[in-house]
Amino acid sequence: MVGLTRPQGGQSFAMRGGGRDSWSGQIAFVLAAAASAVGLGNLWRFPYLAARYGGGVFIAVYLILSLTLGAALLVTEIAIGRYSRQSQLTAFRALGHGRWNFLGVMATVVPLFILPYYNVIGGWVVRYFASYAGVIAGSSPGAETQGFFDAFVADPWSPFVCMAVFTAVASAVVALGVRKGIEKANVVLMPALLAITVALAIYVAALPGAGAGIKFYLVPDFSSCGSVGKVVLAAMGQMFYSLSLAMGIMITYGSYMRRGDSIPGASVRIVAADTFMAVLAGFMIIPLAVAFAGAEGGARPAVDAGPGLMFATLPKIFASLGAAGRWLGFTFFSLVLFAALTSAISMTEACVASVCDFFGIRRRPSVAAVLAWTVAVGSLSAFGYGRWSSARLFGLPMLEFFDSSMNVLTPVVAALTCVFAGWVLGPKRILAECRRESSRGIGGAFAASYAFMVRFVAPVLVAAILASEICRTFGFGGWSI
Numbered sequence: 001m002v003g004l005t006r007p008q009g010g011q012s013f014a015m016r017g018g019g020r021d022s023w024s025g026q027i028a029f030v031l032a033a034a035a036s037a038v039g040l041g042n043l044w045r046f047p048y049l050a051a052r053y054g055g056g057v058f059i060a061v062y063l064i065l066s067l068t069l070g071a072a073l074l075v076t077e078i079a080i081g082r083y084s085r086q087s088q089l090t091a092f093r094a095l096g097h098g099r100w101n102f103l104g105v106m107a108t109v110v111p112l113f114i115l116p117y118y119n120v121i122g123g124w125v126v127r128y129f130a131s132y133a134g135v136i137a138g139s140s141p142g143a144e145t146q147g148f149f150d151a152f153v154a155d156p157w158s159p160f161v162c163m164a165v166f167t168a169v170a171s172a173v174v175a176l177g178v179r180k181g182i183e184k185a186n187v188v189l190m191p192a193l194l195a196i197t198v199a200l201a202i203y204v205a206a207l208p209g210a211g212a213g214i215k216f217y218l219v220p221d222f223s224s225c226g227s228v229g230k231v232v233l234a235a236m237g238q239m240f241y242s243l244s245l246a247m248g249i250m251i252t253y254g255s256y257m258r259r260g261d262s263i264p265g266a267s268v269r270i271v272a273a274d275t276f277m278a279v280l281a282g283f284m285i286i287p288l289a290v291a292f293a294g295a296e297g298g299a300r301p302a303v304d305a306g307p308g309l310m311f312a313t314l315p316k317i318f319a320s321l322g323a324a325g326r327w328l329g330f331t332f333f334s335l336v337l338f339a340a341l342t343s344a345i346s347m348t349e350a351c352v353a354s355v356c357d358f359f360g361i362r363r364r365p366s367v368a369a370v371l372a373w374t375v376a377v378g379s380l381s382a383f384g385y386g387r388w389s390s391a392r393l394f395g396l397p398m399l400e401f402f403d404s405s406m407n408v409l410t411p412v413v414a415a416l417t418c419v420f421a422g423w424v425l426g427p428k429r430i431l432a433e434c435r436r437e438s439s440r441g442i443g444g445a446f447a448a449s450y451a452f453m454v455r456f457v458a459p460v461l462v463a464a465i466l467a468s469e470i471c472r473t474f475g476f477g478g479w480s481i
């Protein structure tokens with residue numbers, strides 16, 4: 001048995017104040033982590049990447065990567081959280097004896113800067129949801145009309161107000177606490193999310209012409225996917241984002257996990273749930289886009305519209321379906337809203353818990369501080385296409401600037417986390433935490449492959465994503481995905 005000394009320093013408020021919050025059990029933990037993982041990345045980003053990188057080719061690469069590398073990284077983050085019983089800001093300091101303080105800071109900066117602009121996008125979803133609800137209730141057509149998106153983001157106040165509403169709801173859930181807030185919200189939202197996705201996928205599969213879309217999505221197309229390196233990089237970047245890695249979320253959520261619950265078992269379930277939802281989303285989005293947007297220049301450009309797919313292409317498709325399309329739009333944007341909300345809740349929690357643990361303050365004042373920060377920084381992005389559209393950094397609107405910077409910072413945090421787990425804390429410690437107070441042991445093959453993965457494979461692969469992101473950000477072409 002590996003020696004398990006208690007981590008030094010950084011005792012959290014909750015620990016001093018008599019017991020940290022915890023999930024009610026393994027299922028609640030898996031549900032919470034899956035709720036964080038399933039978000040815009042699954043519903044919109046996975047389908048369009050699959051369309052861009054050869055359909056089945058991308059799906060196969062993604063499955064292999066997420067079940068190996070993704071699961072190993074999840075195990076690492078959850079174990080760091082449960083072992084230290086702290087959120088990321090103080091966990092690295094405690095486990096690294098102060099020298100790894102900087103990594104905790106970096107892993108906190110990431111969600112602190114992603115949350116504000118994620119909530120701006122969450123606000124866009126609120127606007128679309130409200131618009132479809134209005135259309136169904138009989139008011140004038142909204143989101144499905146041409147130019148709606150451009151007019152909305154350029155409006156002086158709307159994007160800000162919608163972001164504030166979305167932020168308030170996520171913050172309210174977090175203010176209620178781990179069990180009474182986050183857990184309860186997930187128990188309602190996650191089954192709803194699954195049911196809506198399955199229903200929409202079945203509905204779309206039954207539409208005329210859907211078969212061609214399903215073929216386009218599933219059949220490997222080696223001629224269009226580009227080099228192997230590009231597919232692997234794209235799949236890996238997507239996997240990080242989709243599993244909410246390198247943002248302190250899984251460390252924070254792990255810190256609420258009970259000892260005795262299996263970390264590898266939970267990780268595999270989280271990966272499976274996240275991947276299932278991503279693949280299912282493809283069955284809903286791709287046939288729809290292929291069947292109805294073919295007229296506008298073929299299947300590939302329609303699905304490959306990137307961010308525009310969700311807010312411009314899909315509403316156009318819904319509009320072409322008449323009354324059924326309105327219901328489809330309403331149901332689809334309820335789904336997106338739930339998914340975005342549960343992800344925003346997890347990011348808010350990672351920030352709130354870090355503030356609590358670092359300053360030793362209670363949950364509610366910490367939520368208030370994070371809320372104020374989110375609205376203040378989020379306003380830069382919310383006003384960024386309207387009243388403050390002249391404010392640009394490196395030529396980019398604020399939202400895109402934050403997004404690009406975080407795309408570079410996330411792999412740095414991920415790579416350093418692997419180095420920390422593989423070489424500082426050591427795979428033995430992580431594995432010992434995995435089987436702590438559990439009746440089931442860890443197999444030798446699992447232990448050996450985990451150690452190899454976290455020490456060698458993960459840092460090298462993550463460094464490759466980083467190089468690609470840097471190339472893309474600074475425009476060196478060729479290498480970037």
Ligand code: PHE
Binds near residue numbers: 037038041042344
């Ligand atoms: N994992 C989420 C998704 O797939 C995105 C996310 C990013 C969630 C950052 C939390 C934090 O969309």
